[in-house]
Amino acid sequence: MSPRLDEPRTHNATSACPQGLTESDSPAAAVLDGTRNRTTSSGSDTSSSDDDNSTEGVTGLEGLPEIPPYAEVGPLDARALSKTLFARLESLEEGSHEYSYVRNTLVELNLALVKFAASRFRSRSEPMEDIIQVGTIGLIKAIDRFELSRGVEFPTFAMPTIIGEIKRFFRDTSWSVRVPRRLQELRLDLAKAGDELAQQLDRSPTVGELADRLGITHDEVVEGMAASNAYTASSLDAKPEEDDNEGALADRIGYEDHGLEGIEYVESLKPLIASLPGRDRTILSLRFVANMTQSEIGEELGISQMHVSRLLSRTLVKLRKGLTLEE
Template sequence: MAPSAHHPRPSFAERDAETSELFDQLASSTTEQESEHVVEQIVLLYLDLCTTMAGRYDGRGVEHDDLVQVARLALVKAVRRYEPGHAPSFAAYAVPTISGELKRWFRDRGWVVRPPRRLQELRADLQTVRARLEQELGATPTDADLARAVGATVDEVREATCAATGFRPLSLDCSTADDDRPGMSAFLAADDERLQAADDRVCLTEALTALDDDERELLLMRYVEGMTQREIGQARGVSQMHVSRSLRRITVRLHDHLADRAAEAVADAELEPDRMSTAS
């Protein structure tokens, strides 16, 4: 929502007075159209507040316009929820509402590589404290200074500082310290079918250990020695149908075993961030 024309910015007292009048109009509105018109007028009065508050998060890997949009949506929410008399002024109610929405949005969507929530919150606290300490000390605060100020350990401060790179991680295509050398992507291993085949063999070998000797011998005769089901039946003194059913049963067991391992690997990967957070 943007103003259609530029208007001189009113003083705080003038804006508070106008806001009060508009909320009185909103309370007496009899139609949805009338209410929406008043809501828009209130929002227009506070668009500069949205821009200012969004600016606090500039330079963290998120476009300024995106943050302004989040702030404006929060402003609309504040207008619709505000109850005159429950706060000193509408501005006093809107500021924490907009700030909370920005923090939540930034926490949930601003990270490219998302660290545990405790590090996200500590990083935000450190940014505020660092600016204050620089003014008080007249110098860049040390990790120990920051740790004392936020009630954390030095290691936690350093961990949170490193986590801040999750907002804007370096591209693998960026140059290295030596500009004559290729980007980091040049040092990544290329896809290699032989590596995948080796991984598959390891998994299959593990699955085969779940079979008994007779089942492994049956697989050896069929898939390694290349014998037909009829030939296997003759060698083992059983019918071809019996061989076929045995092979089918063994194949299903192998498939289920490999599927279970894959599911476990996915579950472990999803739980790993929580384990790291708990361990910390």
């Protein structure tokens, strides 16, 4: 059924949790409470949910439309209901029971946005319910930041925040460089063993101590430690923690100097140029050192531009052959 926006709220208004879910089972409630409860679906309503979210006798919620079961609310109806709830949310005191009720209802009404955004990442290895959980955090952030006065539809405003939160989740929990599963598991074992030994020894364990604890070789410990560097990528603009006076990493990494390639050719050309006739050396100097045109060279030497072109071409061919023979 479609919600009636002009119908005042009655004493038997629907709970802020979807039909068939307790409040603690709701994805929104799981995020708001800081838990990671699994979203379940059962075929019967729970009376505790209705009791916890009942607005009978609560001031500040009079005149709100009755919220039907969320499964029956279409996108257009959810958008219209959200506008009404956002308008009421602005008049309520943050932290009050009324404020929490309206905010939670907005989350439940717009969970379809999270599921749509999460579906774009279904090919990832992470469980879909984890992605939805993270996306719900983005939805809550969008609800807290949204203002009706901006004149923007809430789905348009919320979607970048939801997707951004999901992408941040993958960025923070994914390996920067792909490494074998064996090394990923070894990294976790080393981290656990390192923490345990550090507590026992009151210092950082050595490679040998880690190897003895895990029953592996020294080389395997070193390999696992190296794999840890692939988990997070460091920025080239980041400065080293141990010395703030040092520049960024990018300033200390060598770069390819293409000018060095020319030095080798210059040194190889010197004896070849020295063996050329005097006029050919003069033409080369006027063309490539003085940057004169062929016409200007012709005037300087008293010959035609065409003659200069032929002499220059012949000289360059001779030099190329000489370089090829040396290589």
